[in-house]
Amino acid sequence: MAKYCPVTGKKPISGNRVSHANNKTARRFEPNLQEKRLWSPALGRFVRLRISAAGLKNINKRGVDAVLAEMRARGEKL
Numbered sequence: 001m002a003k004y005c006p007v008t009g010k011k012p013i014s015g016n017r018v019s020h021a022n023n024k025t026a027r028r029f030e031p032n033l034q035e036k037r038l039w040s041p042a043l044g045r046f047v048r049l050r051i052s053a054a055g056l057k058n059i060n061k062r063g064v065d066a067v068l069a070e071m072r073a074r075g076e077k078l
Contacts, residue, residue: 001050003030003031003033004031005031005033005050005051005052005054005055006049006050006051006055006071006076007049007051007052007055007056007058007059007067007071008031008051008052008054008055008058010031010052010054010055011031012028012029012030012031013028013029014026014027014028014029015027015028015029031052032052032053032054033050033051033052034050034051034052034053034056035048035049035050036048036049036050036051036056037049038059038064039064040064040065040068041064041065042065042068043065043068047064047068047078
C-alpha cells in the first residue's frame with residue numbers, strides 16, 4: 001500500500017540526514033499515516049481510511065461527509 005494520504009495529498013519527500021560532522025546521506029520523510037474507521041452519517045456506515053494526522057484534523061474541522069464528497073469528486077476509491 002502506498003504511503004499517501006488521500007485527504008491532504010501528502011506523500012514521502014526526500015531530504016538529507018545530517019550528522020554532527022555535517023556528512024549528508026539521503027533519507028525519506030514519511031507522512032504520519034493512521035488507520036482510522038470513521039462514521040459517515042450520509043452513507044450510514046463506517047469508512048476505513050489510511051490518512052495523515054493533518055488529514056484527520058481536516059476531517060474534524062470540515063466534517064467527514066464534506067471531505068468524502070471531495071475525495072469522491074477527485075476519483076478516490078472509498
